[in-house]
Amino acid sequence: MSLSKRSWLKRWTSLPGYLVSVAVHGLLMLILLHLYLPESFRAFQELIFQPGLSEDSDVFEEFVRSSAVSVENLGFAVATQAAPGQTLPVFEVTPSQSAPLQANPWASVSTHIGAFGDPHVSAFSGRGDGKGALLALYGGSEGSEQAVALGLEWLAEHQNPNGSWSYDFTKSPKCRGKCNNPGPFASANSATALALLPFLGAGITPKSGDQQYRQVVDRGLKFLLQNGQRSREGLSFIDDDEGKMYHHGLAAIAICEAASMTQDATLKEAAQQAVNFICYAQIPADGGWRYEPRDRMGGNTSVFGWQIMALKSGQMGGAQVPSEVFFKAQRFLDTVVGIDQGAMYGYKSSGDLYEDTRSPDNRTRPWTEYRRATSAIGLLSQMHMGWNLDHPSLIRGVEYLSAKGPDPNNLYYNYYATQVMHHYGGEAWRRWNQEQRDTLIARQSLEGHERGSWYFDGPWNDVGGRLYTTSLAIMILEVYYRHLPLYQKQAVEAEFPLD
Numbered sequence: 070m071s072l073s074k075r076s077w078l079k080r081w082t083s084l085p086g087y088l089v090s091v092a093v094h095g096l097l098m099l100i101l102l103h104l105y106l107p108e109s110f111r112a113f114q115e116l117i118f119q120p121g122l123s124e125d126s127d128v129f130e131e132f133v134r135s136s137a138v139s140v141e142n143l144g145f146a147v148a149t150q151a152a153p154g155q156t157l158p159v160f161e162v163t164p165s166q167s168a169p170l171q172a173n174p175w176a177s178v179s180t181h182i183g184a185f186g187d188p189h190v191s192a193f194s195g196r197g198d199g200k201g202a203l204l205a206l207y208g209g210s211e212g213s214e215q216a217v218a219l220g221l222e223w224l225a226e227h228q229n230p231n232g233s234w235s236y237d238f239t240k241s242p243k244c245r246g247k248c249n250n251p252g253p254f255a256s257a258n259s260a261t262a263l264a265l266l267p268f269l270g271a272g273i274t275p276k277s278g279d280q281q282y283r284q285v286v287d288r289g290l291k292f293l294l295q296n297g298q299r300s301r302e303g304l305s306f307i308d309d310d311e312g313k314m315y316h317h318g319l320a321a322i323a324i325c326e327a328a329s330m331t332q333d334a335t336l337k338e339a340a341q342q343a344v345n346f347i348c349y350a351q352i353p354a355d356g357g358w359r360y361e362p363r364d365r366m367g368g369n370t371s372v373f374g375w376q377i378m379a380l381k382s383g384q385m386g387g388a389q390v391p392s393e394v395f396f397k398a399q400r401f402l403d404t405v406v407g408i409d410q411g412a413m414y415g416y417k418s419s420g421d422l423y424e425d426t427r428s429p430d431n432r433t434r435p436w437t438e439y440r441r442a443t444s445a446i447g448l449l450s451q452m453h454m455g456w457n458l459d460h461p462s463l464i465r466g467v468e469y470l471s472a473k474g475p476d477p478n479n480l481y482y483n484y485y486a487t488q489v490m491h492h493y494g495g496e497a498w499r500r501w502n503q504e505q506r507d508t509l510i511a512r513q514s515l516e517g518h519e520r521g522s523w524y525f526d527g528p529w530n531d532v533g534g535r536l537y538t539t540s541l542a543i544m545i546l547e548v549y550y551r552h553l554p555l556y557q558k559q560a561v562e563a564e565f566p567l568d
């Protein structure tokens with residue numbers, strides 16, 4: 070038994086009787102609730118709530134001390150960056166008067182492309198004419214491009230007449246059950262966004278890219294714009310079923326990428342409003358995001374990851390994001406889910422506190438536990454929010470992911486980890502890419518109506534179904550040009566002019 074386990078036991082046995090009673094009854098209620106929830110809903114909860122739950126069971130045992138930055142260290146900049154004529158939501162941020170303005174103390178001054186503070190540089194320009202050069206430069210192949218092309222064909226074939234997609238694609242008129250493994254949910258906003266992203270990743274918009282898919286993308290985007298709900302908080306893409314902010318995050322990414330790539334005024338306005346909703350929904354207590362806007366349960370890293378990517382994509386299209394939102398998000402990573410000075414990340418805070426004996430004044434910090442998928446999300450978010458390539462925690466995190474390698478079945482983990490490894494580059498990326506690219510190409514379905522799609526057993530694959538697995542697989546194979554490497558953009562531009 071580890072030291073940390075013993076200290077848990079000690080803490081538990083010293084609790085007053087009534088607290089133990091409350092905890093036991095609470096646990097019983099949770100078990101009962103779990104028993105009565107429909108199976109499909111529980112599975113969906115797993116997808117949204119618990120990335121990495123089934124993985125790394127060894128590390129679950131290992132409670133590691135979370136990051137070395139305390140909440141008191143972090144002051145918040147109260148920025149007003151509203152563009153003329155735009156209304157930003159009211160934030161419940163109390164600027165710390167006593168603390169100086171300070172971001173992550175480990176982070177050196179950010180200089181790389183895409184870091185916050187450098188908001189208007191588009192990382193999407195690799196999707197245009199320079200695509201072929203980037204493909205060759207970063208390890209794509211003829212085989213990977215062929216797989217992407219077939220995958221896009223399958224997605225287009227399963228679009229609904231109203232421009233949307235559904236995780237349950239069996240009702241789409243060209244399929245009608247010819248393909249297996251639909252997901253159980255419609256979730257029109259997130260399914261549509263997830264299907265649009267691989268087209269956008271390939272450089273296809275209503276105005277540019279492969280002619281045969283421009284209409285497909287146009288109809289999908291129009292569906293999203295019509296289906297979004299406007300309120301004073303912004304434009305929300307919350308679907309009817311659970312996982313609200315998860316759906317919104319995905320749809321916001323699609324709208325923001327499309328806005329950035331097209332510079333279309335309608336899309337840009339929608340992107341700003343979708344970003345505003347994310348800013349509104351940020352949880353004041355910990356700087357994270359969860360299912361519900363401003364969820365009282367506190368943030369989780371899975372929902373957090375989609376929102377950060379949406380905010381960054383929004384910035385690249387010119388949307389304004391108050392810098393306090395990023396400071397609060399940084400706090401979530403550093404103090405709630407970050408472990409080993411941010412080299413790894415957990416799913417959420419356990420809510421328990423411990424005294425950090427490494428800090429000079431034994432500050433109190435929350436416990437968490439790290440997982441593979443959430444570590445990849447945390448590291449990618451830190452890269453987007455300003456960590457440089459030589460950041461010691463990033464180097465350790467990449468070593469950790471490298472040692473794990475891509476998982477042949479867990480596309481969710483692979484999707485994030487692949488981006489981290491791609492941005493990091495070098496030999497580690499070469500090895501990672503070769504293994505993953507060739508595995509994915511080999512596993513694409515080539516028979517019948519399923520031709521071009523992917524499906525295999527893996528964590529949550531049955532929940533999102535074939536649409537989910539296909540979309541993630543395509544985006545992984547688009548990584549060479551979908552996002553320009555955060556740290557090498559200028560070098561690439563010098564070698565392969567993209568304009």
Ligand SMILES: [Zn+2]
Pocket residue numbers: 227243244245246247248518519
């Ligand atoms: Zn089909």
